[in-house]
Amino acid sequence: MADAGAPVLAIDIGGTKLAAAVVEPGGRIAVYDRVPTPNNPSMDAEGLWRTLAAMLEKLLAEAGGPRPAGVGVGCGGPMTWPDARVSPLNIPAWRDFPLRDRLRETFPGLPVRVHNDAICLAIGEHWRGAGRGRDNMLGMVVSTGVGGGLILNGHLIDGASGNAGHIGHIIVDPDGPPCGCGGRGCLEAIARGPGLVNWAREQGWPGATGVDLASDARRGHPVAQAAMRRAGRALGLAIASATHLCDLEVVSIGGGISQAGALLFEPLEETLRTYARMDYARKVSVVPAALGQTAGLVGAAALVFEAERYWSAD
């Protein structure tokens, strides 16, 4: 048995960086480290694993203190769940990589719990951020993709395969642009960073990234602002549908695009209030995510600390 005050080892695996932290029971990050994800074409599955394992070993040595109570992980999808054979879209070296099994071998006897990275962000926001104390919340990430996690009746919703919360594929325009999923008019097809960037470049905006676009919108660039209105309207429609279906109290939005502030949130609110008209749905509030870069690590730790709320699997 881990002692009651033992920390959790939290890991966040994305296409840009591998991050890890020793997280205390209250959610405070005691020790943190990260390295760029080694994503060069010659990288193989074992090489990437060794990079991660070395970072974890160094981190735990630095932390000292009691043995962790468990290991919580957020990882880019898709993955099988809960056994977490992972195939992150942006990490070609791992295809069907048995992440949960490998971590169990490395940390024998400890619970190892892996979930989608967007779901861990939503859990983080629910446990210690914008959704604290609310029982019905959607935590969204609007970035290279559009993802999220659902907490309903006070518990994380996994769905049939661990994919619940994936608001990016709510259809907001049946005649809209093709989506990477093979469908059409999904929220993600319109509001994801690269989608907005492509649209803005077609209209003459000279930048390259979603974060640049948000920044230029704040500085008054008219095309960048129009792109944010476009994203805001799509987000407002999807949130109206999700709120009607799930009777949400609060929706948090994180990710690079959300840094556009009012330029995104004002058209979002206007659209939401136009379409979310049932009495119960009018009460929903949409807020920027409260936690920063470490939200995913905090959420991953909660898979262990707050299993009753956030972990429904074995």
Added chain:
Amino acid sequence: MADAGAPVLAIDIGGTKLAAAVVEPGGRIAVYDRVPTPNNPSMDAEGLWRTLAAMLEKLLAEAGGPRPAGVGVGCGGPMTWPDARVSPLNIPAWRDFPLRDRLRETFPGLPVRVHNDAICLAIGEHWRGAGRGRDNMLGMVVSTGVGGGLILNGHLIDGASGNAGHIGHIIVDPDGPPCGCGGRGCLEAIARGPGLVNWAREQGWPGATGVDLASDARRGHPVAQAAMRRAGRALGLAIASATHLCDLEVVSIGGGISQAGALLFEPLEETLRTYARMDYARKVSVVPAALGQTAGLVGAAALVFEAERYWSAD
């Protein structure tokens, strides 16, 4: 304490009829009765209550046997939840009527649990119908309105105010017709019976009701068939969005319109398969509701028999 084999008194309150049954622990209906809802303009709240109370008294006398373990009720919305002050759209005599309190006074010491009628239908289908044994299901009713109930991670989802599952207000066409909710392009605005009937009459169909429309569609009336295609497409879009968001395994559809059979389900499936393209969403199955007229009573009984799964309130 009620004994383990005690039945439940189940009640279904709608604009057309008041129904009640004594339901056995396995879900079998032992005794059943119904009366037309006394909805004449002179009917007042107490008169309607007396009609209901008299029917319940007669039913229990007829049933004999052990005292019920509790009372489960499905009632047309809206209502406050879980205290169930009800204002059913189609029962003008009851506005903010304290249904739960009145039933508690009538049956002192017994648990009394009231939920939306569409949610009770979904529970019935999950417990003993099309969703049996599945953990992630949406049970829909397509009738005068379009409603539903959500079971996720094996539990009924209530949401912030007991309104979760209300798929009727997912937006399927942002530029679509105005909806009774004040919004636009909601599934309900397009697919509810009166909406389809109005649309078909504008195209020259001479009938009057949704059930007639379904029946004429089966007999080959081209406008009636076109109306069913229109409903099927709207349903397919909404179900695609709900499946992506909630990672559903099964969706059941009941209500008068669903009697159109393949004429409704084929365009629904075609649209669903066009838009629900994420791997996990392709697995969803959409099926007609398996239980008949008594599904709502079976579901209402489950609020008591299977409280761990279906009743999250006090």
